[in-house]
Amino acid sequence: MASSIHDLARHLNISIGTVSRALNGRADVNAETRQRVLEAARTLNYSPNQSGRSLRKGATHSIAFMLQPHPGDQQYGEPFFIPFLTGLQARLAESDLDLMVVMGEPGQYQPERLRRVVETRRADAVVLANTRREDDRIDYLSKAGFPFATLGRSQSGGDTYPSLDIDFERAGEEAVDRLVARGHRRIAAIRPSLDLNFGYLFLDGYRKALKRHGIEVDPGLIADGFINETGGYQVTPHVMLSKDRPTAIIFNNDAMALGGCKALAEMGIRPGHDIAVIVIVDTPLCRYFSPALTAFRPSLEPMGRRLAEMLLASLPAFAGPEGTRIIREVWPLELVARESD
Amino acid sequence: MASSIHDLARHLNISIGTVSRALNGRADVNAETRQRVLEAARTLNYSPNQSGRSLRKGATHSIAFMLQPHPGDQQYGEPFFIPFLTGLQARLAESDLDLMVVMGEPGQYQPERLRRVVETRRADAVVLANTRREDDRIDYLSKAGFPFATLGRSQSGGDTYPSLDIDFERAGEEAVDRLVARGHRRIAAIRPSLDLNFGYLFLDGYRKALKRHGIEVDPGLIADGFINETGGYQVTPHVMLSKDRPTAIIFNNDAMALGGCKALAEMGIRPGHDIAVIVIVDTPLCRYFSPALTAFRPSLEPMGRRLAEMLLASLPAFAGPEGTRIIREVWPLELVARESD
DNA sequence: TGTGTTCTCGTAAACGTTTACGGAAAAACG
């Protein structure tokens, strides 16, 4: 069924070496011969076997994307990743690369699932998501000398790999700025308790902005919770019951914001009326919630494309002109003002 | 860096044939020898090169999942697929198979993107999503004799491939039953205008139930729209402006329901008060919408596992005892009663 | 005519496996 390069060669009465060279556009092949080969390839419906090519070239022509689910009861995964994956895949496809998806054990950041990919050479590089502040997966890949890039920053591994992140720090600042401009001084911050790096970045921005405005940081207004609706639901009351009640809350995660709003509702506090709410990282949930939640929105699909681009630039086989390697990039978020603040 | 089977053989002073046999658990190798090989494999950190193995065995040990984005302006893709993918991947991983993700050109159901996978042998089988009533991709794969399975039914390709679907027909019926039981007689149905098969199935169930209750089907209460928020927003008024206004609407898609509710709001009609709303195929959006939308919920993660199971059972290399091949399965949805009906 | 260059192609090795085949040694059997 599958026609091989040998079939082509036999059909054209020519050696497989020449066929291969013709197909791969090498210079040392007669123009007319190349034409015949190309034509025969079309009529015989030939395309090179990927395994054979991989074996010979020592490259699989595929990139693994590792999605690390959070533990917990989320019925639906994060919608975040579909558009990101779309962009990532689109760019990879342009370089004739496949996208492989690897899922980690929920909540387990050990590199076990990665080992298989690396050790059996199933992919040429890895893209990591849900980056933690300290991330075993990054340590593992660095140590193994396996090329990778990350969506999100980490403190692990140094500055040796491309990473693309959202500017959580700046978003934290801007959220505070906006709230202060609207007269708020007591602003709470609620973020995930996991070691996810963006939680730290957000808090840095939050603190920085508060200080800039001459507002003292009140630890009672900062709370960590589980990164889902339940976490937001549980932790929001803590903050609301501090001696001096906040007039605004910034949530660092959409699911936590929804849980938090539920808690607020039960306390008779209405977002947009009695309290201002801003969430960092918009999702459709924010848009359709009532009241619609003001949020900071990333451009996921372009980010996917970009990270693919950065990763490719770091791979010797795909690197363009020397010195174009991009190590880190941090993208701004766009504020989508809605009804909750 | 990468240790090959030759390194192992050299290290043990033994032939590569024996090493391979020992590793693959074949019978004709001495127990003690096997022990030594296994041990050496561990200390030398050996794992077989996937490309070499693929080439020799003529199988890639990976399955492609094709996601077909709808055209349109959806900022975030369908959250639907992440948990499905999780289940799919989990089951595949148990059989040491990789998951490759292929995205179609938005709205284009031509098998172009599939061609690459099939012709270059990049995967051993394909899983199709967003199945259309008539689906070129299915025709292509059937004709090519390439193994595949589908999430969702289609009329293409006959009964020759495993497929797993949600019971949209039954959900349509149950939605009508529930509404009728609550006193409704004028029930509208809004579904996507694309050739997506579930739209037909849903409508079949809707009609069937109406007839069973002795209610005449009013074409003015049935509308097709673009499968996103805008579509729901545009088409809902049509149905509301029919001579005899409906007292209930069943939406066949969550995004359309949200758009529809927006249109209703602008007409001063409140879901849950002035009109009953049920949506088929629940998402987090339904849960967090206000009022929370009553919806039918699939169990995505188990479905992913199951479809993987079915696909594997259809592959000669993985088939268990003969005759266990499952061709079609249709899973029920669970009603999640909330506030909108 | 002899020498050097260029163009084009064939040969064969290599990538890392798996496996059919055969053979030597050991065991079983009469």
Added chain:
DNA sequence: CGTTTTTCCGTAAACGTTTACGAGAACACA
């Protein structure tokens, strides 16, 4: 002790590519 069977292992081919090497032919040039 001779014969058959079993156990275990080495040899080598094969999967489908790519590519280093070399060689023949054609051509240019002196």
